Structure formats: structure tokens, C-alpha cells
């Protein structure tokens with residue numbers, strides 16, 4: 001199997017924390033060829049190249065930056081450079097989309113125009129119609145798009161899905177989930193894009209648990225209401241930085257999701273997150289799934305650093321010693337990227353045979369482990385409904401599926 005070259009668009013936090021280490025490891029293992037990274041300007045690229053954490057793990061690895069900090073100044077911006085960089089790839093390589101939510105669509109379109117397979121961070125796009133357009137275009141060209149909902153590759157989610165599919169949890173009744181990001185995110189580049197007019201905490205991070213409930217139970221969301229509290233970032237921009245979302249599913253079950261940039265910097269976890277789902281087995285008994293996704297049984301107290309007491313998550317993304325030089329990334333953050341890249345490579349290996357590639361896409365869609373535009377576009381409907389709701393102060397928005405699928409405010413007679 002030939003190695004796919006990679007163009008990553010976006011060099012921010014998720015690229016640093018999860019995507020680039022995963023790509024380097026897959027490159028090390030012989031699955032990927034050259035890695036190029038394109039960002040809006042040079043500072044994030046320089047930070048990536050100089051990251052002590054990444055360099056300790058991958059002393060032998062490097063990427064080609066676009067733009068190159070040796071050629072242009074740090075304040076110069078290149079919003080369209082990704083088009084040229086993607087165009088420089090041979091057909092059916094891999095484009096990784098890791099730009100802010102509202103830019104995914106534009107990068108996806110360029111990737112498809114140039115016949116590229118894609119790994120896209122969640123959410124795929126912010127509008128259902130765009131997801132359908134992307135799905136049709138990709139399928140017509142036999143191109144794979146994997147949406148990186150990494151919580152799906154956490155073994156506890158896979159176990160819950162397996163047991164739910166086997167009927168062991170009965171019927172979903174209700175549940176609650178939360179994912180509260182640390183306070184210091186307010187000081188990051190988030191303040192430039194995660195603002196009221198673009199997105200909100202429910203859209204940005206709540207989508208993981210909404211996706212997970214459908215992934216586990218197989219139920220589609222049918223209505224959404226999101227109440228958001230506006231807070232100011234240090235740069236003066238406003239964001240919906242505390243959100244309370246309520247999602248009703250097609251069987252009448254309901255999930256409440258709390259999201260925020262509000263977890264104290266001094267608190268022990270990297271963030272606070274978890275999920276509880278209640279089910280019912282007829283009139284006989286109830287069932288529970290209870291996931292503590294933050295505290296996973298590990299306690300550290302370190303000699304230095306900000307936190308005296310720390311509860312690291314060993315399951316998401318950690319570097320551990322291995323047989324080679326440096327460290328290797330482990331956890332569902334790595335496994336999720338690995339799985340998507342393997343699926344892309346499987347489709348790429350079908351070469352010029354369009355119908356063989358499409359048959360593989362059908363198989364991947366039907367299996368439902370990797371989120372694809374076809375099997376997960378309920379997420380785009382939820383995002384659209386969530387945005388409509390939050391901008392209207394939390395009004396309930398209903399989702400219609402099928403021909404003419406879309407969202408609308410609930411009407412009361």
C-alpha cells in the first residue's frame with residue numbers, strides 16, 4: 001500500500017494536542033508520507049515546530065510549514081494559502097481540516113475539488129445542507145470523509161454501544177452530560193473565533209455527547225433548546241461561554257448537556273466531563289450507564305507545575321515510552337485518528353476503481369463506527385437547531401428528517 005501524503009489545514013490547539021502527534025506516529029509506522037501544515041500565519045506553526053512535548057516524543061519528525069516563518073513576518077496573514085497547498089497534493093491523498101468551525105466548509109470544498117480524502121475535526125459543518133452537499137460530492141468522486149468524534153473510540157463508548165445494541169440497557173429514558181473546558185481557554189485564540197456570532201459552547205463541545213448518545217442508542221435527536229450565558233473574553237469579544245442544552249430523541253428520551261469554558265485552572269483535571277444515561281427494561285427494571293470521563297482513577301502530585309494535585313486522563317492522549325526513540329501517543333485520541341486514517345487508506349488502496357471505492361464508502365457508512373457526512377448529519381441538524389435556539393434565548397427548535405430535512409421553531413397551538 002502506498003503512503004498517503006498529508007496536508008493539515010490549521011495549526012492550533014487540537015493540532016498540537018492530538019492531530020500532529022497522531023500523524024507523526026502513523027508516519028513512523030509507515031502509513032503516511034510527507035506532512036505539510038498550513039495555518040493563517042506563522043506563529044502557530046513555529047510553536048508547533050518548537051513544541052518541547054512533541055519534540056521529546058518525535059525527535060526524528062518534522063513538517064513543512066505554510067507559510068514559512070523564514071520567509072514572511074509573524075503578522076502577515078494568508079487566509080487563502082490552504083488552497084494552493086491542497087492543490088499541490090497528488091490526487092487521493094489526505095487533507096486534515098483543523099480550522100475554526102465556521103471555516104470547515106470552505107476547506108472541505110477545496111479538498112474535494114482536488115480529489116482528496118479527508119479527516120475533519122468535529123463538527124463537520126454548521127449547516128445540514130452543507131453536510132448533504134459535501135456527502136454527495138465526496139461519494140460521487142469516491143472520496144472518504146471521516147469526522148473525528150474521538151469519544152466514539154473510547155472503549156467505554158464502544159462497550160456501551162455493543163451492550164445497547166444487544167438490548168442490555170433497554171429503552172433510553174433520560175440522561176445528563178457535561179464537558180466544561182478550563183478557564184484558561186479564554187486567553188487562547190478561542191477569543192478570536194469562538195464568539196457569539198460564530199458558535200457557542202454547546203456547538204463547540206456539546207456536540208460530542210449528543211453524538212455519543214446517538215452512537216450508543218441509535219436514536220436520532222428530534223428537538224433542541226439551548227440557553228446560553230454571554231461572557232466577555234479578555235480581548236473584549238463576547239461568547240456564549242456557559243450553555244445548557246436539552247436534546248429530545250425520537251423515542252421521547254431526553255439528554256441535558258452542560259458546557260462551558262469555566263473549569264477552574266487550579267482544579268485537578270484537564271477539564272470536567274462525564275455522562276449518565278438511564279434506560280428502562282419494560283416495567284421490570286431500570287438501567288444505568290455512568291461514565292466519569294474526567295476522573296479515571298489516576299492521581300498525581302508533581303514536584304513542579306501549576307497543580308499540586310492532578311487527575312490526568314490516561315485514556316485520551318498521553319505519551320508513553322515505547323520500543324523506538326522518544327515516546328508514542330496512546331489513548332482514544334490517537335486511536336480515533338488512526339482508525340480514520342486506516343479507513344481513508346483502505347479507500348485509497350482501491351485506486352482508480354470508482355465503484356470499488358464507493359462500495360467501501362457504503363460499507364463504512366453502514367458500519368457506523370466512523371462518523372461520516374452520511375451517517376452523522378443529524379449532528380449538523382442539532383448544531384443548526386442549537387444555534388437557532390441559543391440566538392432566540394433558548395426557544396425549542398424541532399428537527400425534521402427525510403426529504404426537505406431542516407429545523408424550525410416549535411409552534412404552539
Ligand SMILES: NC(=O)c1ccc[n+]([C@@H]2O[C@H](COP(=O)([O-])OP(=O)(O)OC[C@H]3O[C@@H](n4cnc5c(N)ncnc54)[C@H](O)[C@@H]3O)[C@@H](O)[C@H]2O)c1
Pocket residue numbers: 009010011012013014015038039040041044078079080081082098099100101103121122123148149150189190204
Ligand atoms: N474535542 C475535539 O474534538 C476538539 C477539540 C478542540 C478543537 N476541535 C476543533 O478543531 C478546530 C480547531 O480548533 P483549535 O482548538 O485547534 O483552534 P485554534 O484557534 O487553536 O486553531 C485554529 C487554527 O486555524 C488556523 N486558521 C485559521 N484560519 C485559517 C485559514 N484561513 N487558513 C489556514 N489556517 C487557518 C489558525 O492559524 C490556527 O492555527 C475547531 O473546529 C474545533 O471545534 C475539536
